[in-house]
Amino acid sequence: MASASAAPPSQHVPVLWAPVLDGLAVKPAGTYLDGTFGRGGHARGVLAQLGPEGRLLVMDKDPEAIRVANALAADDARVRVRQASFATLGEWPEAAGGLDGVLFDLGVSSPQLDEAARGFSFRNDGPLDMRMDPTQGMSAAEFVNTADEAEIARVLWVHGEERQSRRIAKAIVARRAERVFERTGDLADVIAKLLGRGDGKTHPATRSFQAIRIHVNAELDDLVAGLEAAERALKVGGRLAVISFHSLEDRIAKQFINERAKAPPSNRRAVVEVAFTPRLRDVSGAIKADEAELAANPRARSAVLRVAEKLAVPGAAA
Incomplete structure (x- = not known):
């Protein structure tokens, strides 16, 4: 049985691999859910620490990720697979018996970024799609070609924290009146011409692409729903990473963790002080990649891991 300090799978380098496995504190007979299977790097780490009675449940929106997950399940009877957003984990009967650990590895995966046909990256020109599941919902092209200027500006500001959101939205609407957007490179060029290339370290379209991707995939809404579903599904002592x-x-x-782990500031004006009962324990605070990992995988630079443990609440079901 592998330990968290063992080397990660060679075919894919999962971000913060050892800290994730340490944080989950895998029990050999436990049931664990990886809500963002990707190419299975973290999932295989969990699986290596499970015994014969353990179970690994994996979810992903991406059909290619599910193909890889199904191949893993075909070779290992401990694995169960569901193609869906982790926001719906509470609807999966396999998770109904309670979970000992849940992992969400958010955002877009390296394979998705590297495959131009998926349309996630402006560095590799491809169809302007950006959907985690290409068969569901509105594509990025549909969004930028049909949304009104105010909505585009709102998305760029709220989901990308793009200070030039209004200027970019105006430029997008003006350009699409002449010719609709179909390619990632086309949209990136319009933004770059408007904003300039800056210092060259960060492409000027970075925040806009992030914002549009988050919007078309409903990533933040899914995260809120997924965290709440994970808390409900976890057993007492179970870990959320x-x-x-x-x-x-x-x-x-x-x-999410702080609200459930720390008492809110006291309100002197309150007539009756409401007692606070913690539902989670903050296990780790913010964990970031060390220098060795950054040297091997520069994409880990922006990664932050948080781990919490579910606590027993008097009067509540375990």
Whole structure:
């Protein structure tokens, strides 16, 4: 049985691999859910620590990720697979018996970024899609070609924290009146021409692409729903591990844990003080990649891991 200090799978380098496995504190007979299977790096780490009675439940929106997960399940009877957002984990009967650990590795995966046909990256020109599941919902092209200027600006500001959101939205609407957007490179060029190339370290379209991707995949709404579903599904003593890659995601995860782990500031004006009962224990605070991991995997630089443990609440079902 592998330990968390063992080397990660060679075919894919999962971010914060050892800290995730340490945080989950895998029990050999436990049931664990990986809500973002990707190519299975973290999942295989959990599986290596499970005994014959253990179970690994994996979810993902991405059909290619599910193909890889099904191949894993075909070779290992301990694995169960469901193609869906982790926001719906509470609807999966396999998870109804209670979970000993839940992992969310948020954002877009390296294979998705590297495959131009998925349309996630402006660095590799491809169809302007960006959907985790290409068969569901509105594509990025549909959004930028049909949404009104105010809605585009709102999405860029709220989901991308893009200060030039209004200027970019105006430029998008003006350009699509001449010719609709179909390619990632086309949208990136319009934004770059408007904003300039800056210092060259960060492409000027970075925040806009992030914002549009988050919007078309409903990522932040899914995260809120997924965290609540995970808390309900976890057994007492079960662990929740969340890897975030930008401040919006991390803020949601941090607030979710803090609200359940720490008493709110006292309100002197309150007639009756409401007693606070913690439902989670903050196990780790913010964990980031060390220098060795950053040297091997520069994409880990923005990753933040938070781990919480579910506590027993008097009068509540375990």
